[in-house]
Amino acid sequence: MSFTTPYFTLPKFVYLKPSTLEEALSMLKQYKGKAKVKAGGIMLINLMKERQIVPEYVIDLKNIKELKTINITQRGVEIGSMVTAIELQNSKEIKELCPTLAKAASFMGDRTLQHTVTLGGNISVAMPSTDGLTALMSMDSMLEIKSAEERRFIHSSELVIGLGKNSLKEDEIITKIIVPYNGDVKGTYLKFLNASEVAIATVAVTAHLNKKKFALVVGALAPKPYYFNNESLQWNWEEPVSVNIQRASEIVSKTVEPMSDVVASSEYRKHISKVLTARALKEVFGGE
Numbered sequence: 001m002s003f004t005t006p007y008f009t010l011p012k013f014v015y016l017k018p019s020t021l022e023e024a025l026s027m028l029k030q031y032k033g034k035a036k037v038k039a040g041g042i043m044l045i046n047l048m049k050e051r052q053i054v055p056e057y058v059i060d061l062k063n064i065k066e067l068k069t070i071n072i073t074q075r076g077v078e079i080g081s082m083v084t085a086i087e088l089q090n091s092k093e094i095k096e097l098c099p100t101l102a103k104a105a106s107f108m109g110d111r112t113l114q115h116t117v118t119l120g121g122n123i124s125v126a127m128p129s130t131d132g133l134t135a136l137m138s139m140d141s142m143l144e145i146k147s148a149e150e151r152r153f154i155h156s157s158e159l160v161i162g163l164g165k166n167s168l169k170e171d172e173i174i175t176k177i178i179v180p181y182n183g184d185v186k187g188t189y190l191k192f193l194n195a196s197e198v199a200i201a202t203v204a205v206t207a208h209l210n211k212k213k214f215a216l217v218v219g220a221l222a223p224k225p226y227y228f229n230n231e232s233l234q235w236n237w238e239e240p241v242s243v244n245i246q247r248a249s250e251i252v253s254k255t256v257e258p259m260s261d262v263v264a265s266s267e268y269r270k271h272i273s274k275v276l277t278a279r280a281l282k283e284v285f286g287g288e
């Protein structure tokens with residue numbers, strides 16, 4: 001998507017505005033292959049203006065209340081897919097229990113866009129430069145996916161299958177994001193931008209210090225974020241933090257194979273991921 005579409009008009013489509021999830025899912029079933037759901041609409045409307053997608057039906061999820069809630073349940077923190085980036089940043093529960101996501105949400109476009117961008121829409125677009133999925137993977141999040149017939153759960157790392165491609169079927173939507181509750185949590189999200197405001201690299205770290213475990217995910221390098229944890233980063237809790245950070249950032253740098261594009265070369269992205277990894281780990285674990 002260019003973000004500077006030459007078109008000012010939308011192609012013709014039928015606008016549908018269900019008020020329940022059941023209604024939305026039954027519309028998706030009825031118009032399978034001809035319909036697209038609209039969340040915030042930021043990406044969808046631009047792609048339609050550019051005629052990159054021309055759905056006959058647009059199903060607006062805006063009025064479905066159950067997709068807009070944040071609940072603490074036995075499974076963890078359950079976030080409706082229509083919760084916006086601003087709501088994530090303002091929620092007491094998200095700030096306390098999902099600090100990595102609260103911080104990532106502050107990067108989801110500018111402040112005005114953040115009132116509209118939804119978490120479900122942000123991860124469904126499957127673009128390397130978006131921030132939601134990298135944070136969710138570091139938190140080991142699950143996604144609840146529904147069609148009119150079925151409900152299934154996938155790990156957040158299974159959503160993206162290619163550039164702009166996700167693993168959802170045409171009649172399915174993401175209804176909830178479930179972040180498991182693992183007690184005592186610390187997290188951060190760092191993003192490096194250049195003047196074009198497109199991410200060169202992002203790093204999310206989520207740690208559960210009481211369990212001596214953490215995950216580190218590097219985004220914006222390739223269609224799918226790179227996942228690491230304390231084991232793959234050979235973190236030794238007996239050694240000084242600085243030694244661990246040095247080793248971990250070397251491992252990240254050796255593992256990632258970033259894309260080259262007009263924004264940055266592969267080598268530059270690799271270097272930035274190494275630097276961001278060290279900074280993010282230092283922020284979470286301290287050390288010199």
Ligand SMILES: Cc1cc2nc3c(=O)[nH]c(=O)nc-3n(C[C@H](O)[C@H](O)[C@H](O)COP(=O)(O)OP(=O)(O)OC[C@H]3O[C@@H](n4cnc5c(N)ncnc54)[C@H](O)[C@@H]3O)c2cc1C
Nearest residue numbers: 039040041042043044108109118120121122124130131174
């Ligand atoms: C100038 C600009 C800069 C931006 N910068 C950033 C940035 O730095 N970081 C960042 O993270 N984002 C950024 N964004 C936003 C990002 O690019 C996406 O546009 C946005 O996250 C999409 O969210 P949405 O809720 O508007 O989804 P929509 O545009 O409504 O939907 C996007 C796609 O996902 C599908 N979809 C939506 N919800 C669901 C669901 N629940 N289940 C299944 N499919 C669904 C839609 O059918 C559509 O195909 C930027 C956007 C703009 C315009």
